[in-house]
Amino acid sequence: VGNMLVREKRELLGAVVCQVPLLDMKRYSQLLAGASWMGEYGDPSTSDWDQFLHQYSPYHLLKEDSTYPAALFMTSTRDDRVHPGHARKMVAKLLEHPTAKENTFYYENIEGGHGVAADNKQRAFMQVVRFAFLWRTLMNEKLPESLKELL
Numbered sequence: 001v002g003n004m005l006v007r008e009k010r011e012l013l014g015a016v017v018c019q020v021p022l023l024d025m026k027r028y029s030q031l032l033a034g035a036s037w038m039g040e041y042g043d044p045s046t047s048d049w050d051q052f053l054h055q056y057s058p059y060h061l062l063k064e065d066s067t068y069p070a071a072l073f074m075t076s077t078r079d080d081r082v083h084p085g086h087a088r089k090m091v092a093k094l095l096e097h098p099t100a101k102e103n104t105f106y107y108e109n110i111e112g113g114h115g116v117a118a119d120n121k122q123r124a125f126m127q128v129v130r131f132a133f134l135w136r137t138l139m140n141e142k143l144p145e146s147l148k149e150l151l
Contacts, residue, residue: 013069015137017130020075020114023086025049025057031083059090062097070103072133074126076112084108105133 026044028034042048054060062068071094075087087106094104107129111118117126 010069011067015070015072015134017072017074017133018087018090019073019116020079020082021058021073021086021090022082023057023090024059025053026060028086031085032079033081034083059086059093062090062093064097066099068094068097068100068103070105070133070137071100072105072107072130074107074116074129075109076114076116077108077110078112079114079116081114103137 022028025041026049028041029038029044042051042053044053073087073091075082075084077084087108091104091106094100097104107126109116109118109122109126112122115123117123
């Protein structure tokens with residue numbers, strides 16, 4: 001999903017929901033379980049970065065002169081697989097972007113793990129947050145009153 005946000009044909013997307021994302025391929029191996037993924041993704045401290053990692057690292061593909069679809073990033077403070085820093089860093093960069101800052105949203109659950117939610121109540125809440133974001137973004141209608149405080 002991160003690459004859908006930054007690669008070609010992003011104008012075809014009205015909105016993107018990006019959950020527990022792996023976005024910074026330059027530093028992924030330094031955070032949590034990332035070092036164990038180098039066999040799959042490559043080692044950013046070697047020529048792998050120049051050969052291919054930088055070509056699909058969503059964080060590094062953001063461009064100042066591009067327009068991006070509305071995006072909701074969701075992560076968990078307790079994700080033990082993909083560090084929440086990936087989402088935090090991407091959101092910070094998008095909030096500085098001239099055209100993306102008004103349409104970039106972030107939700108970090110303090111519980112849960114890589115699944116973002118710790119129980120069914122939280123999973124239901126996260127589903128409502130996604131629904132409210134997509135409704136607001138894609139329907140060009142006002143949110144129902146009961147959902148307004150979510151976004």
